[in-house]
Amino acid sequence: MTSPWIAYNDLAWTEDWLADPADYEDEVATFVGLIQRYAATPPQTLLHLGSGAGGMDHVLKRHFTLTGVDLSAGMLAKARATHPDIEYLEGDMRTLRLGRRFDAVAIPDSIDYMASLEDLRRAIATAVAHLKPGGVLLVVGKPQEQFQNNNFAYTGESQGIHITVLENNYINPHRPNTYEATLIYLIRQGGELTMHQDRHILGLFPQATWEQVFREAGLTLHQHTLDGIYDPYLLADGCYPQTIFVGVN
Ligand SMILES: C[S@@+](CC[C@H](N)C(=O)[O-])C[C@H]1O[C@@H](n2cnc3c(N)ncnc32)[C@H](O)[C@@H]1O
Numbered sequence: 001m002t003s004p005w006i007a008y009n010d011l012a013w014t015e016d017w018l019a020d021p022a023d024y025e026d027e028v029a030t031f032v033g034l035i036q037r038y039a040a041t042p043p044q045t046l047l048h049l050g051s052g053a054g055g056m057d058h059v060l061k062r063h064f065t066l067t068g069v070d071l072s073a074g075m076l077a078k079a080r081a082t083h084p085d086i087e088y089l090e091g092d093m094r095t096l097r098l099g100r101r102f103d104a105v106a107i108p109d110s111i112d113y114m115a116s117l118e119d120l121r122r123a124i125a126t127a128v129a130h131l132k133p134g135g136v137l138l139v140v141g142k143p144q145e146q147f148q149n150n151n152f153a154y155t156g157e158s159q160g161i162h163i164t165v166l167e168n169n170y171i172n173p174h175r176p177n178t179y180e181a182t183l184i185y186l187i188r189q190g191g192e193l194t195m196h197q198d199r200h201i202l203g204l205f206p207q208a209t210w211e212q213v214f215r216e217a218g219l220t221l222h223q224h225t226l227d228g229i230y231d232p233y234l235l236a237d238g239c240y241p242q243t244i245f246v247g248v249n
Pocket of ligand 1: 050051052069071092094109110
């Protein structure tokens, strides 16, 4: 089992060219601060759903005993190679049941893969099923009312390989409550250019839906804004506000 996206499988190796772990420091420090602030007791254990290549785990592991779960074999292989000290498991956040509970659960940048309300509910139910009483769920989402079409560019060069990724976020009016993230990869090596494309259909839910899903899951909701994280990569008049939803069990 793995996911259908080449970005997270055959092209997972490109993460090293495109993402510097230092870039996550401030963002993840914000997440850690919020988890600590809302936890009933000092949180020790964290379940990271959609842990990817482990970029954020550089920071998270300084504060928590971590378990990472991801759907994509390519990303899991990279994460395991980077962090042999972290437990990584292959799993789907819609169905995962580890039979263990954690002080906190974080879904910091993958909840968009819940492309239907049913999937969003299932992911939040998974998180709650893994939370201790008084535990904290942190989810970074993009309420529909604030979301707009955007373009991003990421680039990096190392070991004679130059990589640029252009990402287009597009609200497709023919598919309600979703947007598309389409990625074009330009990989140059030894004078040759290879190009790849990857299309991700992602969920886009109104603010009221976010609040309803947390309420139905029995979580007490707190909300914080997260702005500016992607500004270095946003093109033209882009704007990419996000909301940190913190639910207390
Ligand atoms: C942007 S990446 C996450 C990056 C990661 N949080 C980090 O620290 O670098 C999004 C990840 O979500 C994962 N994903 C998508 N759908 C998933 C699902 N249903 N269950 C678990 N992981 C999923 C993808 O495989 C991908 O690795």
